[in-house]
Amino acid sequence: MTDIADRVQTRPPTARRRRDLLPYWLIAPSLVFLAAIIGYPLVVGLQEGFKYHNRLQPWLTRFNGLENYVKAFGDHEVWVALKVSFVMVGGIVVFSYLLGLLAGVLLDRKFAFRGVYRALILVPWVVPPVVSYISWQWMLNDQSGFIDHVLLQLGIIDKPILWLARPTLAMWSLIIVGVWSRFPFMMITVLAALSNVPEELADAASIDGANRWQVFRHITFPLILPVTIVALLLQAIWTFNDFALPFVLTGGGPANKTTPLVLLSYREAFQRFNIGYGTSLAVISMVLMLILGVLYFRLQRKQGVYA
Amino acid sequence: MLKLARRRSRTALGATVLASALALTTACGLGGGSDNQDQQGSGPVKLNYWDMQWGSPTFMNQIKKNVAEFNKEHPGIHVDFTQLAWGDYQQKLLSAVQAGNPPDVGGGDSGIPFNMDAQGQALDISDLFAKWESDGTFDDMPEWAYKKWEYNGKDVGITWQFDQRAIYYRKDLLKQAGIPVPKTWDDLKAAATALNDPNNDMIGIAIPGKQGTYDTDQFYMTLVLQAGGGLSDEQGNPTIDTPQQLEALNFEKALVDCCAAAGTPSWSFTEVLKAFEQGKAAFAFGGGWFAADIEKNAPDLKGKVGVLPVLEGPGGPEARHSVAFANPWMIYKQTDHPDEAKTFLSWMMEKQNIRKLYAAEPGAKWPVYKSLLKDPIYSSDPLVKKLATQVVENGVDYWYPNNAGAVGIASVGTGIADMIVNPVITGERSPEDALKDAQDRLGPLFQTQK
Numbered sequence: 001m002t003d004i005a006d007r008v009q010t011r012p013p014t015a016r017r018r019r020d021l022l023p024y025w026l027i028a029p030s031l032v033f034l035a036a037i038i039g040y041p042l043v044v045g046l047q048e049g050f051k052y053h054n055r056l057q058p059w060l061t062r063f064n065g066l067e068n069y070v071k072a073f074g075d076h077e078v079w080v081a082l083k084v085s086f087v088m089v090g091g092i093v094v095f096s097y098l099l100g101l102l103a104g105v106l107l108d109r110k111f112a113f114r115g116v117y118r119a120l121i122l123v124p125w126v127v128p129p130v131v132s133y134i135s136w137q138w139m140l141n142d143q144s145g146f147i148d149h150v151l152l153q154l155g156i157i158d159k160p161i162l163w164l165a166r167p168t169l170a171m172w173s174l175i176i177v178g179v180w181s182r183f184p185f186m187m188i189t190v191l192a193a194l195s196n197v198p199e200e201l202a203d204a205a206s207i208d209g210a211n212r213w214q215v216f217r218h219i220t221f222p223l224i225l226p227v228t229i230v231a232l233l234l235q236a237i238w239t240f241n242d243f244a245l246p247f248v249l250t251g252g253g254p255a256n257k258t259t260p261l262v263l264l265s266y267r268e269a270f271q272r273f274n275i276g277y278g279t280s281l282a283v284i285s286m287v288l289m290l291i292l293g294v295l296y297f298r299l300q301r302k303q304g305v306y307a
Numbered sequence: 308m309l310k311l312a313r314r315r316s317r318t319a320l321g322a323t324v325l326a327s328a329l330a331l332t333t334a335c336g337l338g339g340g341s342d343n344q345d346q347q348g349s350g351p352v353k354l355n356y357w358d359m360q361w362g363s364p365t366f367m368n369q370i371k372k373n374v375a376e377f378n379k380e381h382p383g384i385h386v387d388f389t390q391l392a393w394g395d396y397q398q399k400l401l402s403a404v405q406a407g408n409p410p411d412v413g414g415g416d417s418g419i420p421f422n423m424d425a426q427g428q429a430l431d432i433s434d435l436f437a438k439w440e441s442d443g444t445f446d447d448m449p450e451w452a453y454k455k456w457e458y459n460g461k462d463v464g465i466t467w468q469f470d471q472r473a474i475y476y477r478k479d480l481l482k483q484a485g486i487p488v489p490k491t492w493d494d495l496k497a498a499a500t501a502l503n504d505p506n507n508d509m510i511g512i513a514i515p516g517k518q519g520t521y522d523t524d525q526f527y528m529t530l531v532l533q534a535g536g537g538l539s540d541e542q543g544n545p546t547i548d549t550p551q552q553l554e555a556l557n558f559e560k561a562l563v564d565c566c567a568a569a570g571t572p573s574w575s576f577t578e579v580l581k582a583f584e585q586g587k588a589a590f591a592f593g594g595g596w597f598a599a600d601i602e603k604n605a606p607d608l609k610g611k612v613g614v615l616p617v618l619e620g621p622g623g624p625e626a627r628h629s630v631a632f633a634n635p636w637m638i639y640k641q642t643d644h645p646d647e648a649k650t651f652l653s654w655m656m657e658k659q660n661i662r663k664l665y666a667a668e669p670g671a672k673w674p675v676y677k678s679l680l681k682d683p684i685y686s687s688d689p690l691v692k693k694l695a696t697q698v699v700e701n702g703v704d705y706w707y708p709n710n711a712g713a714v715g716i717a718s719v720g721t722g723i724a725d726m727i728v729n730p731v732i733t734g735e736r737s738p739e740d741a742l743k744d745a746q747d748r749l750g751p752l753f754q755t756q757k
Contacts, residue, residue, distance in 0.1 A: 055401055056425045056714045059756045076746075142570035143578055144585075164573035167735065251519025254572040254736035256725065259518075270398065271720025272752060 022026035043147055049283045051274035064204055071082060077256065077264060078281065085260040085285075087171060088246075089239045092178035097232055099187020105216070107187065108194045119190075125184035133248035136177045140164055140249075167257035168249050184236060191233040193224035226299065233296040237289050261285050316594050341698025345556025351378075352647045357400070358414035358636075359391050361468075369667035377654050382648045385414075396590040397422075404428050411642040412651055414746050416718030417704055420456060420464030423639065425714045425756075430638040431461040435649055439465075444656070447676045451703045455633050458710055464635035465652070467661060469673040471595035472525050472630040474512075474615040479609075480589050487589045491619045492533070492558055495590070498687040502589035505565035513579040513588035514559075516724075522575045523724035526592045528705055529630045530555035538705055538719070539712025541748070545753040547727075548746035554621050556731055556738040563732045566708040572733045584608065587692045590615070595698075614693045617701040629674065631702025667739065673698040715753030722749050 052064045062126045072078045089271055107118050125130065140147040140163040148160040203217045243262045246252055252259035252267075259267075262285060269278025326513060356374065357561055360367065374388045389410070391399060396415060403409040403425055414418070418477065423429040439445050445453055452466040458608050468513060474495070481488060490493040499511030515522035531537065536551025546552070563571050568582065578595055585593035585604035591597070601608055617627045636655065638648045653659060658676050665672045666684050670691045685695040705716050726745040732734040736744075 037518050054718070054752065056422050056718050056752075057754060057756075058426060060754060141578065142573065143581060143587075144566070160570070162570045162573070164568040165733075166572075167733065170573075247519070250573070251517050252725065253518025254733040255730040256518070257735070259725075267720065267725070272722065272749075273718050274551075274752075 017126050039277055041302070045279050046283065048276055048279040050280075051276040053274075055273040055275055057286060058276050060093075064276070068277050069284070071277065072280055072284060077259075078261070078284075080256055081192075081259050081261045081264040084256075084258060085109070085240055085262070086244075088174055088178065088258075088260055089236050089288060091171075091175035092239045093232055095175065095236050095237065096186050097228065099303040101182040102230070103183065103187040103221075104190025108191060121187060122152040122184045124181050127181075129181060129242075129244050130248055132181055133177060133245055136173075136180075137164070137249050138229055140173055167252060168211045169177055170254060173248060174249060177249060178239060178242070181245075185235065186228070186231060190224060193227040194220070196227075197223045227304070230296060230299050233292055233299065237296070240285065240289060326622065340374045351381075351383050352644045354384060354386045354412060354642075354644060354648055355410040356386050356559040356651070357389045357391055357410040359393060359396060359416075361414075361634075362671055366664070366668040366671070372653065373660055373663060373668055376660075377651060379734060380542055380652065380654075383703045384644075384651065386600045386651055391415075395709065399425070401519065404639075407641065407755075408643055409639040411638060411644060412638055414467070414634065414636050416717075417470070417634055418706070418713065419455045420635050420637040421458060421606040421706075421710070421713035422717050423637065424458060424461070424463045428640050429463040430460070430642065430645060430648070431463070431639045432465070432638060432649065432652070435464045435465070435653060436462040438653070439656075445502045447658070447678050449675075449699050449702060451707060452633055452675050455704070455706055455710060456635065458713055463639035463659055465656060466633040466675050467636050468634050468665070468675055469702050470634055471596070471694055471698045471702060472592065473597075473694055473697060474590055474592050475583060475597055475601075476590045476613050477586075477588075477611055478613045485550070485731070487615070488615065489617055489618065492530075492621070495615070495618060496562055499562065499566040499590055505569075506721050508587050510568045510588050512562060512590040512592070513574070514563070514567055514592045515575050515579055516563065516567075516571040516727050516729060517573050517575045518729040519721050520575045520724060521594055521721060523728050524581075524719075524721070525630055527555060527559055527723060529592070529628070530558055530620065532628040532630065532703065532707065533618055533620030533622055533626050534558075535620075537708055538716045539709045539753065541709050543709070543713075543715070543753060543755045545712060545713035545715060545750050546744060547608060548742040548750060552727075552742055555729065556727065556742065558620075559728065560738060572729055595673050595694050596671045598688075598694060599668075601690045602670075612690060614690060614697070617666055617697055627701055628707065629697050629701045629705050630704060631698045632704045633702075670694075673702075684687055710753070712753045714755070715749070718752040 050059060050063060050065060050069055051061060052067070053061045104123055107114060107121070140148075142148060142160045142162050142165060145160075147163070148157070151157045154161065161169065163169050163170070198307070201219050201223075202215050205219055210218070241262055242260075243266060245261050246258050246260055247266070250258040252263050261281060265278050265281035265285065267278075268274040272278075357372065361733065363371070373384050378385055398444055400409065400413070400415065400419070404423070409428060420429050436445075436457075439453070448466075452469075453462075456462055456464045467576065476488070481498065484501055486498045486501055487494070489498045495512075501511075502509065503511030514526045519524055528538075531552055533651055534551040536549055536552045536555065537546060545594055562693070568574065568578075568588075570578070579591050580590075580597055580600060583593070583597070584586045584596075584601060586605075598614075599614075601612055617629045630735065636652055638645065638652060641649050660681070661681065662679060662684070665674060665679065673695055674680065674682075675684060680692070680695055681701060684691075686692050690702050705719075706713055710716075722745065724756050726748060727741045731738050731741050
């Protein structure tokens with residue numbers, strides 16, 4: 001042992017330096033790759049946000065400092081889009097959490113065919129989002145949509161509900177479809193968290209006279225809360241960035257009432273070719289999501305994942 | 308041994324880094340691009356021709372057959388055809404241009420040559436225009452088919468087909484109600500009001516009004532053109548907030564309020580066509596392809612459906628226009644073989660060759676040659692004949708009458724639907740407010756090169 005230590009100590013400094021650098025060389029290919037596919041686009045994107053750049057007006061391309069951001073914060077359309085984003089995120093995350101929690105708690109019990117139910121509930125989550133959104137668009141269609149058809153047949157309504165043609169209903173439609181496609185993820189998370197709750201705690205509380213609700217309220221729920229909060233944050237980030245849902249289901253309408261920031265950014269950059277302004281909107285989204293991201297990592301650390 | 312192992316490991320490490328770098332370089336360098344390498348040997352000149360998915364597999368196969376026929380007739384030139392998807396073609400083309408490998412010849416939407424000219428990428432084909440003018444080709448074309456592409460002192464493309472829009476109507480319903488075929492805006496509104504009967508599952512008129520689609524602006528722009536308006540003035544300035552557009556918008560709003568489906572703000576052409584084919588609409592604004600679709604999916608309506616004459620609006624008889632998108636072919640400036648590309652374009656535009664394309668999907672592609680109106684493709688079915696005649700006699704598109712604002716018009720995207728039509732028909736904005744806002748927001752897109 002001492003012999004080896006001596007040999008290492010007597011190794012020339014250049015060799016030691018080389019050995020110290022070895023890990024960096026080993027991760028170099030990954031770093032090059034990440035720099036190319038994440039770093040470079042990010043830097044270019046940040047630069048674009050400080051330019052007037054319309055792809056069809058290349059002669060007007062110029063650095064315009066904070067003009068895009070100043071314009072964005074004075075732009076009524078941006079504020080409406082931000083409001084839509086937050087309402088969409090709030091609605092989808094809250095309801096998908098509640099539904100996922102309910103489904104998770106129910107499916108945590110032992111009963112026949114539990115595995116089958118668990119698998120079936122996962123279906124909305126595993127179907128490609130665009131496919132499910134298009135299917136929902138057909139089902140919510142006011143002309144021959146399945147939902148209106150069933151409600152009419154059952155005599156619950158006497159004329160079709162305009163799910164996608166009225167601003168408030170269109171937002172509710174977005175939320176319903178979003179919840180449908182996301183609650184299975186919440187359910188899985190809740191199930192995973194529940195599996196870590198020691199049964200002895202609930203048993204002890206029961207012996208002490210607590211009913212099922214009290215056990216859930218004062219023991220189970222506080223124990224699964226940290227994990228589910230992390231899942232909530234992730235869900236919020238994904239929902240905020242979900243372009244396909246409003247794009248496919250409502251096209252952002254009616255009257256921009258379902259146009260979130262991510263869709264507005266797309267329209268500016270890829271339909272009006274305003275790359276500069278569109279990118280600045282994307283950067284604003286990114287900053288907002290970074291806040292959630294920081295929260296996410298802090299919570300993760302608190303729970304010991306990165307400790 | 309240790310040294311050898313270390314050397315080997317260093318070599319392996321170097322190889323890994325090199326391989327990663329090479330993989331990245333290759334990945335970045337791979338474009339969809341044109342194969343413009345110079346012909347070193349005696350082989351044929353290679354041209355890349357990119358075009359859209361214009362129709363059914365039968366139609367796309369006919370494009371390929373035309374290309375194959377050209378290749379056979381021209382042993383010195385070999386054209387490779389690549390089909391582009393509508394979803395991302397703009398990005399693909401703009402990226403190819405920036406990467407320096409666009410196609411030699413290409414097709415696209417009705418504004419693509421203007422967009423490419425703005426990038427300095429559209430080859431001036433005025434020599435072909437001179438040829439077509441002198442050999443009588445242009446005499447056989449509607450003026451808009453070639454005038455549209457005279458831009459900035461150059462000729463940047465040529466129309467190979469029109470994509471027609473029209474108002475379909477139920478002849479039987481009008482006859483039953485004793486209503487004459489509408490010829491003016493007022494006639495249309497009166498007829499649609501009379502036939503609108505929601506309690507019996509019948510709407511007066513079906514039009515698209517959904518936000519975020521290109522369908523919605525087409526009915527509105529038909530009205531704008533018939534009101535004598537357009538999107539740009541002679542200097543290329545936007546003309547959105549104008550009395551003509553206000554008249555068009557007020558009329559559309561009134562039409563939706565009186566006699567369209569309550570769900571119109573969420574309707575695209577899909578819903579419009581479905582309502583009409585299910586017998587739930589007396590009038591429907593739609594594309595030229597409606598005729599073929601109705602025949603296929605609603606055979607009961609055969610003989611009961613007609614096409615309204617192009618309506619007269621506030622713009623008077625001179626403004627009796629219908630929207631017919633002039634779809635172009637163009638040559639890219641970066642081509643290494645402009646002469647061969649022109650030979651190919653000229654051959655593709657020959658009437659007998661282009662006719663084969665039209666014949667591949669009868670009733671779905673509309674002619675650029677007036678004389679083809681007598682061809683059985685367009686003369687055998689009265690509905691198709693009427694549509695084709697309207698294309699030739701009244702068809703213009705959004706660049707009419709002034710293409711000076713071409714780049715701005717091409718950049719509007721779904722702005723007309725998003726900012727003007729949809730918010731107004733949902734009652735969320737007043738027409739005046741929507742037009743003013745659209746003028747302010749879309750105006751900067753019309754800035755031209757000084």
